[in-house]
Amino acid sequence: MAYLQDGKPIRLGDFARMAAKGEKIASLTCYDSSFAALLDRSGVELFLVGDSMGNVLQGHGSTLPVTLEQVEYHTASVLRGTRRAMVMADLPFGSYQESREQAFRSAARLMAAGAHMVKIEGGAWLAETVRFLVERGIPVCAHIGLTPQSVNTLGGYRVQGARPEGAARLEADAKALEEAGAALCVIEMVPAALGAAITAACPRMPTIGIGAGPDCAGQILVLHDMIGVYPGRTARFTKDFLAGAGSIDAAIAAYVAAVKEGRFPAPEHCY
Ligand SMILES: Nc1nc(=O)c2c([nH]1)NC[C@@H]1CN(c3ccc(C(=O)N[C@@H](CCC(=O)O)C(=O)O)cc3)CN21
Numbered sequence: 001m002a003y004l005q006d007g008k009p010i011r012l013g014d015f016a017r018m019a020a021k022g023e024k025i026a027s028l029t030c031y032d033s034s035f036a037a038l039l040d041r042s043g044v045e046l047f048l049v050g051d052s053m054g055n056v057l058q059g060h061g062s063t064l065p066v067t068l069e070q071v072e073y074h075t076a077s078v079l080r081g082t083r084r085a086m087v088m089a090d091l092p093f094g095s096y097q098e099s100r101e102q103a104f105r106s107a108a109r110l111m112a113a114g115a116h117m118v119k120i121e122g123g124a125w126l127a128e129t130v131r132f133l134v135e136r137g138i139p140v141c142a143h144i145g146l147t148p149q150s151v152n153t154l155g156g157y158r159v160q161g162a163r164p165e166g167a168a169r170l171e172a173d174a175k176a177l178e179e180a181g182a183a184l185c186v187i188e189m190v191p192a193a194l195g196a197a198i199t200a201a202c203p204r205m206p207t208i209g210i211g212a213g214p215d216c217a218g219q220i221l222v223l224h225d226m227i228g229v230y231p232g233r234t235a236r237f238t239k240d241f242l243a244g245a246g247s248i249d250a251a252i253a254a255y256v257a258a259v260k261e262g263r264f265p266a267p268e269h270c271y
């Protein structure tokens with residue numbers, strides 16, 4: 001299939017073109033050079049150097065202890081293994097919430113480490129920060145729904161936007177972030193119908209779902225969850241693709257194919 005054979009580097013505009021054509025975007029977290037090379041040759045188009053490294057690499061119970069220095073280090077490592085995929089890096093907790101100037105300073109460090117784009121957790125309150133970064137040359141992926149850096153105010157890792165008021169607020173957040181210039185938007189742990197509604201409402205900002213249903217423009221999972229090596233509690237939106245696949249290469253290829261063909265997520269992974 002074309003998506004596995006096309007070796008040209010992915011560019012930012014490719015995601016909007018894919019979304020418009022209905023070609024699903026396959027994304028995974030990635031933290032090191034060896035996995036970057038493996039994921040890249042298996043057709044994963046978008047890597048996230050996620051602050052989930054706090055959980056899966058460091059053994060913490062949340063993403064809050066992860067530092068900007070750590071994300072820089074892993075971003076530089078991932079870049080050395082990447083040829084085709086776009087690499088985005090999470091702005092960690094405490095590196096952007098203070099001001100748009102603080103956000104720019106932190107994002108500039110991730111871009112200097114090699115990131116092609118940064119990801120930032122929050123709703124409409126972040127729109128002016130998104131615009132500030134985009135105007136200054138930094139592509140931004142928004143992240144709404146369950147925002148794990150806010151686990152202490154959300155009261156746990158639970159589904160967001162399940163009631164009408166919450167759903168309306170998340171849709172308004174998405175529209176504000178699209179208007180501010182966000183190039184992509186991760187939507188985490190919301191009802192599948194809300195993932196579909198936000199995707200339809202924001203045609204200029206392709207959505208990347210994790211526990212947000214099959215109608216998002218793309219899907220993302222934490223690498224360690226989808227190869228079954230994370231020893232902690234995993235959410236129902238994850239799937240172990242290594243079980244029955246025989247090799248890590250085959251597991252990644254199975255994930256890419258399942259996303260591209262609309263077979264993942266299945267109803268049992270949705271809310
Ligand atoms: N390994 C890993 N995978 C992730 O998906 C992930 C991280 N780490 N770290 C950052 C956040 C935290 N996330 C989480 C963590 C736990 C649940 C979870 O346990 N969900 C349960 C219900 C929990 C409850 O209601 O008490 C579920 O069934 O989905 C969900 C998302 C998602 N992100």
Ligand SMILES: CC(C)C(=O)C(=O)O
Binds near residue numbers: 049050052090210220
């Ligand atoms: C779960 C994804 C979206 C993330 O932000 C991370 O891995 O840090």
Ligand SMILES: [Mg+2]
Binds near residue numbers: 050051052063090
């Ligand atoms: Mg994250």
